[in-house]
């Protein structure tokens with residue numbers, strides 16, 4: 180087992196990464212304030228892992244309240260959040276009852292937000308079961324739900340007490356979901372670590388083949404990078420925004436096509452390519468580096484050509500982004516591989532060019 184510390188003063192915690200962690204109740208028990216937990220999951224993940232987790236916890240003397248939520252991004256809503264509260268209240272869960280999120284990012288985000296506000300805050304633990312959740316959503320304390328007018332618009336910063344990333348759970352993940360997680364992994368290399376990007380270029384096939392060591396290393400390095408950035412800037416006043424490379428474009432793609440048409444990671448891949456092309460147009464990133472990013476996303480079986488939504492529609496959708504400040508759009512761009520920056524100061528024509536020809540494989 181590997182452990183990555185997240186240094187946030189009194190809110191610090193560990194991310195444990197490795198094989199078989201779901202069957203190691205002592206890791207969870209050490210964090211509990213009472214021998215009672217509520218495990219929030221969905222029918223798909225529940226069928227695969229809830230019994231195993233509940234059995235070991237119960238053997239360790241912990242009583243388990245299962246909370247079953249409908250699966251899918253379309254259920255990351257206020258109504259679903261309320262189902263969690265209904266169940267916790269019916270079962271008289273207390274302020275010392277720990278909530279455990281067992282599932283992907285949707286379950287993690289809803290459970291974290293429920294934990295932030297139930298009885299004004301109860302402890303919570305993340306047991307992420309998708310690659311995306313292990314490398315990204317379970318770490319850093321952003322929690323929340325969607326609003327009909329925008330994704331992740333209602334939420335809270337609320338840190339877990341522990342993250343248990345059991346790499347065995349990735350074996351049951353559909354291929355498309357695995358690839359979507361790899362988009363975020365590649366993102367870390369692009370924004371912060373050129374040598375990790377090279378490692379990914381050398382190991383992408385092993386990752387797609389779910390080699391446990393390769394996966395554990397990719398999860399660890401991703402978590403280290405995210406943990407470092409989050410401890411520098413927990414509430415996204417500056418450097419944390421870099422984690423959103425490709426996301427302003429990506430969210431526009433997700434919303435423009437209708438949520439769920441493209442997976443988040445797929446939109447992030449194509450969105451990161453748009454950010455790379457934009458950086459190239461501004462004379463920052465070399466054409467060869469744009470090609471490296473495109474190749475790696477392609478090898479990871481991710482889309483690299485953004486859909487043609489029309490520049491006007493893109494701009495409209497991007498205007499809803501949370502990174503908009505005083506009406507000004509801010510973008511994450513690449514100075515080079517391994518170095519990203521955030522700016523509101525970019526030539527409008529470069530953005531328009533990129534959005535007008537979103538699938539142009541070379542800079543115009």
Ligand SMILES: NC(=O)c1ccc[n+]([C@@H]2O[C@H](COP(=O)([O-])OP(=O)(O)OC[C@H]3O[C@@H](n4cnc5c(N)ncnc54)[C@H](O)[C@@H]3O)[C@@H](O)[C@H]2O)c1
Pocket residue numbers: 221223224227250251252255282283284285286288308309310311312315316317318319320321322331348349350351352353356359443
């Ligand atoms: N909080 C953050 O910082 C943050 C960061 C990135 C993304 N997110 C959020 O995360 C969500 C996306 O997360 P996701 O990609 O994990 O999607 P998801 O939670 O919808 O999971 C994808 C699918 O895989 C299934 N699944 C989960 N684990 C499985 C397993 N081990 N085997 C088989 N199937 C499994 C799920 O039930 C679901 O059907 C989005 O809502 C996004 O906004 C949050």
Ligand SMILES: [Zn+2]
Pocket residue numbers: 315363426443447
């Ligand atoms: Zn993301």
